Amino acid sequence: MPSGPGMNEGVQPGVKREQDGPAVATDDAPWSVSPDAVAASAGVDVENGLTDEEADERRRRTGPNDLRRRKPRSAWSLFVAQFRSLVVALLIGAAVVAFAFGENLEAWAIVTVIAINAALGFITELRAVRSMEALFALSRVTARVLRGGGTREIDAVELVPGDVVVLAGGDLVPADMRLITASKLQADESSLTGESMPVGKSIDPVDAGSALAERSSMLYKGTSVTRGSGVAVVTQTGMRTELGRITELVAEAVEERTPLEVRLDALGRKLIWVTLGIAALVSGAGILRGKDLFLMIETGIALAVASIPEGLPIVATIALARGVRIMARRNALINRLSSVETLGAAGVICTDKTGTLTENRMTVVRLAVAGKDVRLDEEEGFETEIAGDLTSAVRSALEVGALCNNATRAEDGETSGDPLEVALHAAAAGFGIKQGDLLTDCERVDEEAFDADVKMMATVHRCGDRYRYAVKGAPEAVLEACGYEQTDEAASPLDESRRAAWEEKNEALAAGGLRVLALAEKYSDSREDAPYEGLVMLGLVGMADPPRSDVRPSIERCKSAGIQVVMVTGDQPVTALGIGREVGLVDEGEDLVVRGNELPAMDSATDEQKARLLRVPIFARVTPAQKLDLIALHQGGGHVVAMTGDGVNDAPALQKADIGIAMGRRGTQVAREAADMVLQDDAFSTIVAAVEQGRIIFGNIRRFVLYLLSCNVSEVMVVAAATLVGGPLPLLPLQILFLNLVTDIFPALALGVGAGDPAVMKRKPRAANEPVLLRRHWLVIAFYGVLMTASVLGALFVALNVLHLPAEEAVTLSFLTLAFAQLLHVFNMRSKDSSTWKNEVVQNPFVWGAIVLCTGLLLGAVYVPDLAEVLSVHRPDAMGWLTVAGFSLIPLVVGQVVLILGGNTAVE
Numbered sequence: 001m002p003s004g005p006g007m008n009e010g011v012q013p014g015v016k017r018e019q020d021g022p023a024v025a026t027d028d029a030p031w032s033v034s035p036d037a038v039a040a041s042a043g044v045d046v047e048n049g050l051t052d053e054e055a056d057e058r059r060r061r062t063g064p065n066d067l068r069r070r071k072p073r074s075a076w077s078l079f080v081a082q083f084r085s086l087v088v089a090l091l092i093g094a095a096v097v098a099f100a101f102g103e104n105l106e107a108w109a110i111v112t113v114i115a116i117n118a119a120l121g122f123i124t125e126l127r128a129v130r131s132m133e134a135l136f137a138l139s140r141v142t143a144r145v146l147r148g149g150g151t152r153e154i155d156a157v158e159l160v161p162g163d164v165v166v167l168a169g170g171d172l173v174p175a176d177m178r179l180i181t182a183s184k185l186q187a188d189e190s191s192l193t194g195e196s197m198p199v200g201k202s203i204d205p206v207d208a209g210s211a212l213a214e215r216s217s218m219l220y221k222g223t224s225v226t227r228g229s230g231v232a233v234v235t236q237t238g239m240r241t242e243l244g245r246i247t248e249l250v251a252e253a254v255e256e257r258t259p260l261e262v263r264l265d266a267l268g269r270k271l272i273w274v275t276l277g278i279a280a281l282v283s284g285a286g287i288l289r290g291k292d293l294f295l296m297i298e299t300g301i302a303l304a305v306a307s308i309p310e311g312l313p314i315v316a317t318i319a320l321a322r323g324v325r326i327m328a329r330r331n332a333l334i335n336r337l338s339s340v341e342t343l344g345a346a347g348v349i350c351t352d353k354t355g356t357l358t359e360n361r362m363t364v365v366r367l368a369v370a371g372k373d374v375r376l377d378e379e380e381g382f383e384t385e386i387a388g389d390l391t392s393a394v395r396s397a398l399e400v401g402a403l404c405n406n407a408t409r410a411e412d413g414e415t416s417g418d419p420l421e422v423a424l425h426a427a428a429a430g431f432g433i434k435q436g437d438l439l440t441d442c443e444r445v446d447e448e449a450f451d452a453d454v455k456m457m458a459t460v461h462r463c464g465d466r467y468r469y470a471v472k473g474a475p476e477a478v479l480e481a482c483g484y485e486q487t488d489e490a491a492s493p494l495d496e497s498r499r500a501a502w503e504e505k506n507e508a509l510a511a512g513g514l515r516v517l518a519l520a521e522k523y524s525d526s527r528e529d530a531p532y533e534g535l536v537m538l539g540l541v542g543m544a545d546p547p548r549s550d551v552r553p554s555i556e557r558c559k560s561a562g563i564q565v566v567m568v569t570g571d572q573p574v575t576a577l578g579i580g581r582e583v584g585l586v587d588e589g590e591d592l593v594v595r596g597n598e599l600p601a602m603d604s605a606t607d608e609q610k611a612r613l614l615r616v617p618i619f620a621r622v623t624p625a626q627k628l629d630l631i632a633l634h635q636g637g638g639h640v641v642a643m644t645g646d647g648v649n650d651a652p653a654l655q656k657a658d659i660g661i662a663m664g665r666r667g668t669q670v671a672r673e674a675a676d677m678v679l680q681d682d683a684f685s686t687i688v689a690a691v692e693q694g695r696i697i698f699g700n701i702r703r704f705v706l707y708l709l710s711c712n713v714s715e716v717m718v719v720a721a722a723t724l725v726g727g728p729l730p731l732l733p734l735q736i737l738f739l740n741l742v743t744d745i746f747p748a749l750a751l752g753v754g755a756g757d758p759a760v761m762k763r764k765p766r767a768a769n770e771p772v773l774l775r776r777h778w779l780v781i782a783f784y785g786v787l788m789t790a791s792v793l794g795a796l797f798v799a800l801n802v803l804h805l806p807a808e809e810a811v812t813l814s815f816l817t818l819a820f821a822q823l824l825h826v827f828n829m830r831s832k833d834s835s836t837w838k839n840e841v842v843q844n845p846f847v848w849g850a851i852v853l854c855t856g857l858l859l860g861a862v863y864v865p866d867l868a869e870v871l872s873v874h875r876p877d878a879m880g881w882l883t884v885a886g887f888s889l890i891p892l893v894v895g896q897v898v899l900i901l902g903g904n905t906a907v908e
Helices: 035-042 051-060 075-081 085-102 104-136 244-247 257-290 293-305 312-329 338-343 392-403 419-428 436-443 475-481 494-512 549-559 573-582 607-613 626-635 648-656 669-674 683-726 733-752 775-801 805-829 845-863 863-869 878-902
Strands: 142-147 150-155 164-168 176-188 224-236 332-334 346-351 361-371 372-375 443-451 454-462 466-473 481-485 491-493 513-523 535-544 565-568 593-595 619-620 639-643 659-664 678-680
Touching: 035 176, 035 224, 035 475, 051 104, 075 104, 085 338, 085 491, 104 733, 164 176, 176 372, 176 443, 224 443, 224 513, 224 669, 257 683, 293 573, 293 733, 312 332, 312 338, 312 683, 312 733, 332 683, 338 659, 346 626, 346 845, 361 392, 361 419, 372 392, 392 419, 392 436, 392 466, 392 481, 392 513, 392 535, 419 436, 419 466, 419 513, 419 535, 436 443, 454 475, 466 475, 475 481, 475 494, 475 513, 475 535, 494 513, 494 535, 494 573, 494 659, 549 565, 549 683, 565 626, 573 593, 573 619, 607 626, 626 639, 626 648, 639 648, 648 659, 659 669, 659 863, 678 683, 683 775, 683 805, 733 805, 733 863, 775 805, 805 845, 805 878, 845 863
Parallel strands: 346 565, 346 639, 481 535, 565 619, 593 619, 639 659, 659 678
Antiparallel strands: 142 150, 142 164, 164 224, 176 224, 332 678, 361 372, 361 535, 443 454, 454 466, 466 513, 481 491, 513 535
């Protein structure tokens, strides 16, 4: 029977299954018949699996192994959604009023605005939604199956009834299936049955009438294997699975809305009622002063529309989706859209050591046995002083390393599996000890899967009439289970002095930055012996796993960004400390390491203890339960916590953390499903890049909102001020709508998709509950609103009293002044510490594109006769354009001067 890669994964050759149960297969209750009967009923040879042709034929009959998910949003539904808002309702109301008063030109112009606005929202939202759907499709469940006599990994949707699936701890169960072999197999079925504890599984049939939670011979789609290994025959796929039947009863899921989108929506709703009140006040004041009734009603509606930032959700969706695409290109796959903004607030990153801070490229470099310390050199073919003359102790240690091992060697000579086990496999092979030969002589008959609490793994082998127990694990755990040690002559009792010697050797190897593993064995006449009692200590293996070259600079970036990096590892303290010093997590001479057994119970810990633990950079020998405590500790300290993980036992911590980060290469499927983000390269630097992108996205959205609201406020203030003092309207209703469409949307979109502030990782993380706009941002909006209002009213005053233009021509100058002032105002959205000429706004090509486009549209409004007639715009002369240029520059110049002088008008 084949095996899958990875420690404790797959089913090794030699594992036997017992034949029992009824001989008649029953499709309706496969759990009630024997494995052979199920295989016969499914028409499959469990030794070879289905052929590709058989699988294709069955898939044509049964369809893909997928649940009937909510259909992607259609283009039509997205288009219709553009008209379901209060903003559009107000515009439609304005059009109706215009038609009612016989102002058909204005009415059709408003209808055109509605159509253009809907088209913009539709196109941008369609691209964002389709991009998200494409990215989420990348995160798929895979399965290891027997096809044509060989094991391969396929997409789980390709499974068909009759497929033979190889399972291991950490796998998600991809379909309903009947077990035909099982080794210490347990499954978490809480998602299906509500049972909180993992349940044991076996191949024994159970009664046909058993409840789902009692079918111990079955595994069900949507559950997960928590430990052990096994092989099973698929009985049902897709919607015919138990999970599929439940899915049919569940209503269509509500579309995910991120906390940021909710906050933006709430902001918009608040603004609606304020601006409706202002619009009503302005309209009422104008009517009381004798202005045209239709004009004032239309102006009031236009003001309400102008002041509502209808582009907020569109730009938020685009910014988030673009950020997800950028992260995907940097090997960070986002499972949940809300995680994008949460990343930007991360204040603590709890990271594993192996494979994240280190290369996860294990090589055995030391082997310590009683009285001998062997240095191994893989590049030199393991030539050592004892090559060709292996002592009993050295040979036994190497053999146990190969036997208690789930790494497999392919026909092309490539070894696959857990890097630790691959290293042990290679070390034994370097001395001519081949795993295949050992298993031929001593067939594997049982396995005690690795347990994170016990910290050991064991395999049982039948060697003639006796059984050989091969054990590997953490040195302290193995030593505790040993009563003897192997010397060159024979096994001798392990007294306290020899235990101390082994512990000292363990410390010495670990202090050199090596990962240390202990090897032990025993022989017994019984297969039922306790595997971790009465063992013979064989030796210690020291494995080198160098730090990743990109980790040190990434940790330095975290420090400058105010992010605390905490190493949380199951490895030994001295090993963790050695790596911590190499990557710059702790300075030379510092010894800030806390062991898991030194952690106090968090519910009874004092404030002083918690304060000390919050400063600790390294936690070693930590259990999965203690990871939860550490997350809660930092969350209680007011931090947004990111936690990395790769195993089944890490899933609770990944779910509890604000940002769960799973390893894409070495992580289990359970971990990847529980996580918010999956690292496709397992690199720590990718986490830092994702945090940076999260900060950039939030900053861009804040920048966009600040710009949009200050422009909208200026439109309201201009009309309100002129109306209240009895002057002519500086802006006509259709001009307001034109400004709202042109000078708001395009620059705002450009700000939303910018590359961001390069200094974003030099600031402390923001609070998780920080609103999009702080109190000072509202003051900034008011400041710029007043500034642009003053410029427009100034231009209107000059046009009327200096240039002595008629009112209708003077309004053209005030309209153009506000339009260009808003366009130039985009450059006030730079960061406080940036240069006037070299900043994230000036260097944003989308901003320049928006300015060129909007300038062209404004010139078209002036010089295209039909458009000019609709907007009631007249061509300015040279003095008119000079007036527009001079007054429209005022907000930009004043804003830049304030920023240069250190005024608090920046986006941050």
